[in-house]
Amino acid sequence: MKYSPQLKEKLSQLSTPKSFFHGLTLPENFALPDNILLFYHTWNVSRPMSHGRYVLVIPFAEMVYQIDSAPFAVRSGQALLVFPHQQRFVEPGQSYYDRLLITFDLPCSQVYLPQTPLQQIPESLWPILERCLDDYQAGRVLELSLGVLEILHLLSRHPVGYQPVTLSSAVTRVIARICHNLKEELPIEELAAFVNMSASNLRLIFRKETGMSLGKYILHQRLNSARYLLMNTQQRIEEIAGNCGFSNVSVFSHCFRRNVGKSPMQFRKEKRTTRD
DSSP: OOOOHHHHHHHHTOOOOSOSSOOOOOOTTOOOOEEEEEEEESSOOOSOBOOSSEEEEEESSOEEEEETTEEEEEOTTEEEEEOTTOOEEEOBTBSOOOEEEEEEEOSSOOTTSOSSSEEEOOTTHHHHHHHHHHHHHHTOHHHHHHHHHHHHHHHHTSBOOOOOOOOOHHHHHHHHHHHHOTTSOOOHHHHHHHTTOOHHHHHHHHHHHHSSOHHHHHHHHHHHHHHHHHHHOOOOHHHHHHHTTOSSHHHHHHHHHHHHSSOHHHHHHHHHHHHO
């Protein structure tokens, strides 16, 4: 048997236990990540989401996530941990939403979880992530769970400092109303009345806090929802136009082509060809 001199030296440094029945123990209520899902998105879900699972976001392009009422600019090379029951969505306006999502259950908070929303991804994480992808595809549950734990623990040692910027209650409520009512016309005067403001004041505050005009935000959300429906449903173009708040197919097709660079049908065919 071959072993290194360093191993022999470390063995010699071990002291005799004071008790042969009490050693190092795991933290109380220790648990491994369970019920793990891995999936890859290149598109944006236009509606805010919230559930009881942890979500680890590993982006491959810069994007802005809204977590509850705070925006987080997540760069490539960083990770974002979303805790259970936090409302989240990706702000529209990016040209690409390339990201890996790892979602999992835990019965309670664990010592290995990052304590800050943003973390820097060290180079040593990528081989672990590749191993997790292999384990997930092969159905090796225990290996996958240990790998996700290793990723989380590694990220916890690389927190990214940030200055949280909180959106006002009025803007947060308007965003939620837009995202949950994309079928409707959403006139700015009605949105302003919903938060007891004048239309001009709401326009001013919305642009100041989000960096985007209210009208442009609504359009981006409609187009993002249309992209998702074109890629992931069998709905007819006419149905998608109505579900995303466009008055008719002609308006939808013209607006989609002007902003995306191709017709809705071309977009659907290309994305499905890429997937296949």
